[in-house]
Every structure is written in structure tokens, then in C-alpha cells.
Amino acid sequence: xxxxxxxxxxxxxxxxxxxxxxxxxxxxxxxxxxxxxxxxxxxxxxxxxxxxxxxxxxxxxxxxxxxxxxxxxxxxxxxxxxxxxxxxxxxxxxxxxxxxxxxxxxxxxxxxxxxxxxxxxxxxxxxxxxxxxxxxxxxxxxxxxxxxxxxxxxxxxxxxxxxxxxxxxxxxxxxxxxxxxxxxxxxxxxxxxxxxxxxxxxxxxxxxxxxxxxxxxxxxxxxxxxxxxxxxxxxxxxxxxxxxxxxxxxxxxxxxxxxxxxxxxxxxxxxxxxxxxxxxxxxxxxxxxxxxxxxxxxxxx
Numbered sequence: 259x260x261x262x263x264x265x266x267x268x269x270x271x272x273x274x275x276x277x278x279x280x281x282x283x284x285x286x287x288x289x290x291x292x293x294x295x296x297x298x299x300x301x302x303x304x305x306x307x308x309x310x311x312x313x314x315x316x317x318x319x320x321x322x323x324x325x326x327x328x329x330x331x332x333x334x335x336x337x338x339x340x341x342x343x344x345x346x347x348x349x350x351x352x353x354x355x356x357x358x359x360x361x362x363x364x365x366x367x368x369x370x371x372x373x374x375x376x377x378x379x380x381x382x383x384x385x386x387x388x389x390x391x392x393x394x395x396x397x398x399x400x401x402x403x404x405x406x407x408x409x410x411x412x413x414x415x416x417x418x419x420x421x422x423x424x425x426x427x428x429x430x431x432x433x434x435x436x437x438x439x440x441x442x443x444x445x446x447x448x449x450x451x452x453x454x455x456x457x458x459x460x461x462x463x464x465x466x467x468x469x470x471x472x473x474x475x476x477x478x479x480x481x482x483x484x485x486x487x488x489x490x491x492x493x494x495x496x497x498x499x500x501x502x503x504x505x506x507x508x509x510x511x512x513x514x515x516x517x518x519x520x521x522x523x524x525x526x527x528x529x530x531x532x533x534x535x536x537x538x539x540x541x542x543x544x545x546x547x548x549x550x551x552x553x554x555x556x557x558x559x
Contacts, residue, residue, distance in 0.1 A: 260455035261289050261297040270458065274299050277461050278469060286311040287418075287447060292332055295319075295444035296452040303557050304476040307543070311479055314448030315398055317415040321441035322426045324408045328438035330368040331423030340436030347405065353432045354400050354412065362392040363424050395420040409440070449481050476557065477532060477540040485532040486544075486551075493535040496544065497559075501552040530554070 261270045267288045275283035280301040286308045289297055295318075300308040324343045329335035343350075381388050396417040403411040414422065423439045430437025445452045456472055464472070492502045531551070533541040542556030 259297050259299055259461070260452055260457045261294055262458070263294045264291055266291050267297060270297060271299055273458055274461065275301070278473075284308050286314075287316065289444055290332075290442070292334060293442040293444065295442075296447050296450060296455055297444070298447055298450050300476075300479070301473070304479065306555050306557075307476060307479045310483075311448035311450070313418050315415050315417055316420075316444060317413065317446035318422055319403065319443045319445055320412050320414060320422050320426065320439060322410045322412065322429060322437045323440040324410055324430060324433065324437050325435045326408070326438060327427070327430070327436040331366050331421075331427050332368075332439045333441075335368070335438070337438070340430075341434065343408075343433055343435040345433060350405065350410070350433070351402065353429065354402060356432065357425065357429065358397050358400050360394060360396050363395045363421065363428075364392050365390050366421055366424055368423075393419055397425070410437075413445075415446075449478065475540065480532050480543070483530055483532050483543075485534060486546075487534045487536065487538065488541070490536050492551075493533075493541060496533065496541065496551070496553045497556065499553060501550050503549060504546060504551040505549050 259270065259274060261267065267285055271283055271285050274280075278301055282305055283299060283301050284305040286298040286300065289295065298308075298311055325340055327338050327340050397420070398415040398417070400412060400414045403413055405411070414425070416422070416425070422442055426437050426439040443452075461469060461472070486504070488496065488502075492504070495502050527547065529546045531544050531546055533544045533551075533553075533556075535541055540557060543554050544551050545554050
């Protein structure tokens, strides 16, 4: 879905769950109330595979306000004027490209990370600073979209666990003028793009049949994983939790379960595979090692 501003991810999730009358639902990565954009929501058995997208890279369009700082790193905090950016466009581009790659980031105090069972933002509101360990993140890409006066818009693709608020503050520090995150919109998450998304208003207006037509199959979460088509006997054994022999030459790295084994190439020593029955029905995930395939997470009948 395309989450609007001002709504928490959990509230959006519960509204979608109600509209689809789903017994089970989950999302694949929290968006703050001040952020809008793509929020993939899994219903029913798809929740079993949501961790794949939760761990996938995310893409955002972010607006930074240069020359100002915020006590929270975003527009919710106390805003203070810092220093006007004195550099040119070339310097700006140099600094942005310097953030591409692996780096260390300290999570913000105003976050839902927990310390002794309590979220950090509760300590922050009480004026208590908790030491946070640095975490390794990766910025896959960072591009300038627009720069006008004190507002800089960028597109950024990052690894799981990256705080764009902290990245905005770090960019401001590197520019020597300070900055905070003034707006944020998620445009992509794993295999999904916001262009595919539906708003809550649209979903509420749809008929039940139209809502069902919005649902993607559960295995759309897993398209980056290699796939294997099984015969009826192997599919039946795996469905009962048993392992089955599967020689390496019977596998391929293709994401298409119908690819013929002649197009094989060696797999990693341990490989997670999408499993399909002879009717190309998605069965779930399995782990292949040394010629043996065992089920790890299956769809129920």
C-alpha cells in the first residue's frame, strides 16, 4: 500500500487487515508517521515469507533542510538554525558520493530500538541519553534530485536498519552546515515499487473482488531466490516434512521453476530454494545441501 503521512505503520496494517477480513497480517518494514510511501503488507500465509523483504534494500526520496538541525533528526524535534551552506554544487555532489558504500551508523535516541525492555524514545523524552552500539549499514546509491536554497532532495537506496534521519544529519555535518530530514517517502522495497501501490482510500472504495485482484501471490516476495520444480512424489514427501534426494545436476540458478536442468550451473554448498509442484503451484521454501533437499517453510494446504 501507499501509506499516507501521519499514520503509523501498525494503524495502516490494521486497516488493511480489516478491509481484507484477514486473520493474519504483517508488514515488511516500519515507516514512521512522518514518512509516506510503499508499505508492503502480507496477509495470511504470505506472512511466513515476509522476512525476505524485511531484509531487502529499501529506496527513499528524502528532503534535507540544510543550515538547520533538529533534536530528533526530523521535523518533529526542536529546530535550530546552524550555518548557511557556503559550498557549490560540485562540493555537494562530492559529499553525497562519499556516503556510498559500507559505513558505521549510530541509531538515534528517538527510535523504537529497545534498551532494558523500553524503547529508546521513552528515555529520550525523559532527557536520558543511552549509549548505542554502532551498526554496519550500506548505502547502495545516493543521487541528488533537486537543490533549491536550503532544501536538498535526494534518492537513496540503503540496507536494512539504516536510519535516513541519521544519514541526513551526517550529510549536514560533512557539508559543514548541519541538516535534518524534513520529508521522507519510500519508493521501493525489495521487488516492489510504489507505482504498484494502492492507497487506503482506493482500497475502501473497491469491491471485494477488486480488492482480491490487488493481491500478489506469496511467492512474489521470493523472486530473487532460485526455483526448482519437483515431481509429484517429491512434492508429497516434502509436504509431510521429509527430505528428498536431489542431485546438483537437477538444479539451476534460474528464478524460473520451468527451466530445464541442462541450463544448470553450480550452486552454493547450502542453498535456499523456492519449491514448486508439478502443476507449478508454489509449495514454499527448502534448503538444499550435498544432494539432499529438506523443507524449511511450507505453504499449508
